[in-house]
Amino acid sequence: MRYSGFQVIKQALTGHKGWTPAWRDPEPKAHYDIVIIGGGGHGLATAHYLAKVYGHRKVAVIEKGWIGGGNVGRNTTIVRSNYLLDGNEPFYEFSLKLWEGLEQDLNYNAMVSQRGILNLFHSDGQRDAYTRRGNAMILNGADAELLDADQVRKEHPYLNFDNARFPIKGGLAQRRGGTVRHDAVAWGYARSADGYGVDIIQNCEVTGFRIEDGKCLGVETSKGFIGAGKIGCAVAGNSGRVVGMAGMRLPIESHVLQAFVSEGLKPVLPGVITFGAGHFYVSQSDKGGLVFGGDLDGYNTYAQRGNLPVVEDVCEGGMALMPMIGRARLLRMWGGVMDMSMDGSPIIDRTPVEGLYFNGGWCYGGFKATPASGYCFAHLLAQDEPHPTATAYRLDRFRTGRMIDEKGVGNQPNLH
Amino acid sequence: MIIPHPLLGPRDSSEFVYLGDASLIDRPDWQAEDAAEAFHEYAYLRDNPAGEHRELWYHEGGDRSWLVVTRNTMTHEISKVELARDVARAQGRSK
Numbered sequence: 161m162r163y164s165g166f167q168v169i170k171q172a173l174t175g176h177k178g179w180t181p182a183w184r185d186p187e188p189k190a191h192y193d194i195v196i197i198g199g200g201g202h203g204l205a206t207a208h209y210l211a212k213v214y215g216h217r218k219v220a221v222i223e224k225g226w227i228g229g230g231n232v233g234r235n236t237t238i239v240r241s242n243y244l245l246d247g248n249e250p251f252y253e254f255s256l257k258l259w260e261g262l263e264q265d266l267n268y269n270a271m272v273s274q275r276g277i278l279n280l281f282h283s284d285g286q287r288d289a290y291t292r293r294g295n296a297m298i299l300n301g302a303d304a305e306l307l308d309a310d311q312v313r314k315e316h317p318y319l320n321f322d323n324a325r326f327p328i329k330g331g332l333a334q335r336r337g338g339t340v341r342h343d344a345v346a347w348g349y350a351r352s353a354d355g356y357g358v359d360i361i362q363n364c365e366v367t368g369f370r371i372e373d374g375k376c377l378g379v380e381t382s383k384g385f386i387g388a389g390k391i392g393c394a395v396a397g398n399s400g401r402v403v404g405m406a407g408m409r410l411p412i413e414s415h416v417l418q419a420f421v422s423e424g425l426k427p428v429l430p431g432v433i434t435f436g437a438g439h440f441y442v443s444q445s446d447k448g449g450l451v452f453g454g455d456l457d458g459y460n461t462y463a464q465r466g467n468l469p470v471v472e473d474v475c476e477g478g479m480a481l482m483p484m485i486g487r488a489r490l491l492r493m494w495g496g497v498m499d500m501s502m503d504g505s506p507i508i509d510r511t512p513v514e515g516l517y518f519n520g521g522w523c524y525g526g527f528k529a530t531p532a533s534g535y536c537f538a539h540l541l542a543q544d545e546p547h548p549t550a551t552a553y554r555l556d557r558f559r560t561g562r563m564i565d566e567k568g569v570g571n572q573p574n575l576h
Numbered sequence: 577m578i579i580p581h582p583l584l585g586p587r588d589s590s591e592f593v594y595l596g597d598a599s600l601i602d603r604p605d606w607q608a609e610d611a612a613e614a615f616h617e618y619a620y621l622r623d624n625p626a627g628e629h630r631e632l633w634y635h636e637g638g639d640r641s642w643l644v645v646t647r648n649t650m651t652h653e654i655s656k657v658e659l660a661r662d663v664a665r666a667q668g669r670s671k
Contacts (some may be wrong), residue, residue: 457661460631463650469590
């Protein structure tokens with residue numbers, strides 16, 4: 161069924177009895193051309209672009225739980241393309257362009273809201289760094305605008321400009337950044353892929369790979385063996401566990417990142433704001449809650465919950481940036497498990513096992529990358545060569561010294 | 577998390593800095609034939625287990641000792657804490 165305003169009115173007049181499920185619930189077939197492991201945003205996007213752009217219809221997405229139950233359902237919904245390095249910026253700008261056309265592409269309301277993102281700076285050195293970053297963005301076709309303190313004050317008068325230690329000197333704005341309704345992204349991609357004949361198989365856990373003579377022939381699952389010409393693994397957060405079943409070790413550690421939502425408030429925050437002196441970022445959801453987060457907890461974990469010291473640190477950042485946040489009560493907090501890579505950048509590449517392809521290492525930037533990640537992974541799976549915007553995301557870049565380290569902190573995953 | 581320090585007793589984990597997998601104690605021999613490959617594995621590849629994990633914590637806000645903590649990455653339960661010095665010496669290192 162194609163969604164439209166006409167359809168809403170028609171269904172309203174007929175008692176909403178004509179709506180059909182957004183995707184089927186099929187049993188797995190014995191063999192597919194391509195099997196995607198992981199029914200999150202990236203896996204479902206991969207299936208959508210495989211079918212729509214690259215014409216592959218014999219595709220399955222297999223998911224241990226329910227689709228969209230992992231990190232695509234646990235993030236802070238921010239989209240942006242404000243990166244510095246050549247390996248990253250063209251990819252994230254490609255992603256932002258896909259976000260801009262996503263709802264028409266999927267025929268699904270994902271509530272893409274380009275309300276803008278503002279990275280604040282608090283010193284002359286930081287201004288120089290953001291000027292450089294803005295120039296890098298513009299050179300790669302993205303938008304960037306450097307604001308001085310007065311311009312920021314005009315748009316965000318409630319910020320703590322005269323903080324004695326970290327006065328706000330200005331900010332780097334990307335007006336095309338913003339937020340997207342995260343669950344709708346998973347559902348929209350799933351519905352679209354299903355419409356092209358992709359089988360989305362939920363409650364189907366991968367328990368092993370069938371590998372003969374160095375070639376992967378399919379996956380063992382809780383619903384039996386599923387054969388595949390090619391297998392794509394898109395399970396960020398748990399990449400080490402899944403790829404470990406194929407005998408590989410990855411340049412990745414799993415860490416927990418916490419996020420927080422306040423009670424619902426009237427509109428107070430027009431866009432996304434990040435604090436430059438600590439690690440704190442905040443936006444306001446359409447329901448009114450302030451959605452915010454900060455640093456990783458910093459130790460290896462697969463538990464989807466964090467500890468109190470980081471809660472304190474994040475809330476201190478919020479209080480330093482916008483003291484009014486202290487008047488709001490915290491409603492919910494949760495943790496998501498991140499693939500933290502050794503240089504802070506992702507991996508989309510073949511693996512040493514023939515027929516097995518890997519997409520992961522998204523650190524805590526996976527949500528904004530969802531469309532481009534799916535597109536580029538589909539390109540790799542369909543054509544056996546990297547998409548032009550993702551050529552730097554190689555699995556062997558740590559061996560060859562071609563790291564993409566935005567923060568320049570080296571092989572210390574909890575610092576990226 | 578509370579880390580039971582072998583010398584100081586229970587200490588809050590926020591007094592510590594986390595480094596990573598305790599295999600970082602086993603620095604490869606830089607003169608070996610396969611040193612480049614061994615250092616790639618040492619510096620960049622991780623087991624990243626879901627379950628028991630031996631890891632290095634540095635007591636920066638305390639006695640500045642390095643600890644090897646055995647902790648479950650599914651539950652955050654700590655089952656064993658040793659001085660990294662003792663672990664390294666038991667493996668034949670001088671310090």
